[in-house]
Amino acid sequence: MCFIIVVAGLAYLWQYGWPGAPAQGTNPDAMSRMVGLTDPVTNRLADRFTDANDDLVADAPSDPAALLNPDTLVFSYVAVEQAEEYRDRWQPLVDHLQTALGRPVAYLLVRDPMEQLAAIRDGRLHIAGLNTGAVPLAVNQAGFVPVCKLPSADGTGRYHMVFVVPADSPLEGPTNLRGRELTLTNPNSNSGFKAPLVLLWSDFGLRPGRDFDFRMSGSHEHSIEGISNGTYEAAAVADDLVSQAVKAGTLTEDTYRVIYKSEPFPTAALGYAHNIDPALAEQIHKALLEFNWAGTPMDGTVAPVGHTQFIPADYKDDWSLIRRIDDAGGKKYEITGG
Incomplete structure (x- = not known):
């Protein structure tokens, strides 16, 4: 699986608007650059650190x-x-x-x-x-x-990024987002911004602005609320926050469906x-x-x-x-x- 990273989140907001507003005039090539179509790198511990046990974490200094x-x-x-x-x-x-x-x-x-x-x-x-x-x-x-x-x-210390839709939505999976609108949260969010754009591009060949439209809600809570009241077609959110919303009573299980669940994130x-x-x-x-x-x-x-x-x-x-x-x-x- 090939993964890519979202960068330039602030530039994204400057170009594509504020929370709650749909993106207008999106340039697919510009968005692809922001999603991180750049040369891959191999990050590793800085040279000043040692890692004798290969756990990828710096050892305590010997001095x-x-x-x-x-x-x-x-x-x-x-x-x-x-x-x-x-x-x-x-x-x-x-x-x-x-x-x-x-x-x-x-x-x-x-x-x-x-x-x-x-x-x-x-x-x-x-x-x-x-x-x-x-x-x-x-x-x-x-x-x-x-x-x-x-x-x-x-209780695992892990969560997933999920695509949620209103319960009566015709959407059944990520490929159905073609020609639709996906609600993201904000550029600082892994599950609400980076992960959904990365996975839609790398796993399903869907480019933002070319294959689907998008808007920014500003937060996971706003995205979940928009799904609950039918304002949004689909939203990318963290599944643990969906569970919390259900327990809090701000979202009921008969008002939404999950059409995609990512690999776990810590x-x-x-x-x-x-x-x-x-x-x-x-x-x-x-x-x-x-x-x-x-x-x-x-x-x-x-x-x-x-x-x-x-x-x-x-x-x-x-x-x-x-x-x-x-x-x-x-x-x-x-x-x-x-």
């Missing part, structure tokens, strides 16, 4: 002088504009880490993903949570060591910097996997109700599909800014 054992550890979860909200939401984990590790843990407010990655690379951020797509870049260029994933609705990951002192790193690893947020404000907000512990991560296997997409699309891992 004791290069190891970090700070009196105060620093943590942050996924860089977002509303960084203060995430700081408050993840306070139970910070409290747990402080108790388990016997030292203060500060929360780093970061609003830009590159700023967060640069902080890991430069030794200013020791424990972090990263979204799915950022993990391979963090591993290869910042020395991030994934430990665990957020649990999904089925959820967001938590881990630490590779140059943390090995003894401390082992404590962090144990503390993350032992943390149970039942009964805290995190319960039902960071993962589906009923799932209150992280799932162990295997970077080599779990992020295989993400790496293949990035490599085939010519996405060279680089940390810019910061």
Whole structure:
């Protein structure tokens, strides 16, 4: 299977409009370039790292002088504009880490993903949570060591991209999207933007703007709502969010159908910097996997109700599909800014 990567998401929005609006005057060749028809690359760990056990993750430095054992550890979860909200939401984990590790843990407010990655690379951020797509870049260029994933609705720590349609839709599969309109979420989304465009092109030969039209809803929630009320013909969304919408009662099972389900993608990951002192790193690893947020404000907000512990991560296997997409699309891992 040949995969390609979506790039230039902001340019896409500038050219094709804002959330909720159908794309107009789409140039198929321009869109194909944005979908990533570029020369493939082979990303690997930066030369300054070693990987003796071939797990594709950087080993701890052999030079004791290069190891970090700070009196105060620093943590942050996924860089977002509303960084203060995430700081408050993840306070139970910070409290747990402080108790388990016997030292203060500060929360780093970061609003830009590159700023967060640069902080890991430069030794200013020791424990972090990263979204799915950022993990391979963090591993290869910042020395991030994934430990665990957020649990999904089925408890596996994986989710799928699905195409959903209204229950009475005549569409039966991806090829039926020819001549139709597909609703995407936003260019920063793997399952709501990158994966659907990649898979429609590589597996079904469908080019956006040539074979199907599209619009941007702005979020998975808006896309799901549009399917529920019949506003949208088809939408690409994450299946765990569909399950959450059903449980919340905002979507009922008699109002939609799934016409396509992708290979699994991993959820967001938590881990630490590779140059943390090995003894401390082992404590962090144990503390993350032992943390149970039942009964805290995190319960039902960071993962589906009923799932209150992280799932162990295997970077080599779990992020295989993400790496293949990035490599085939010519996405060279680089940390810019910061």
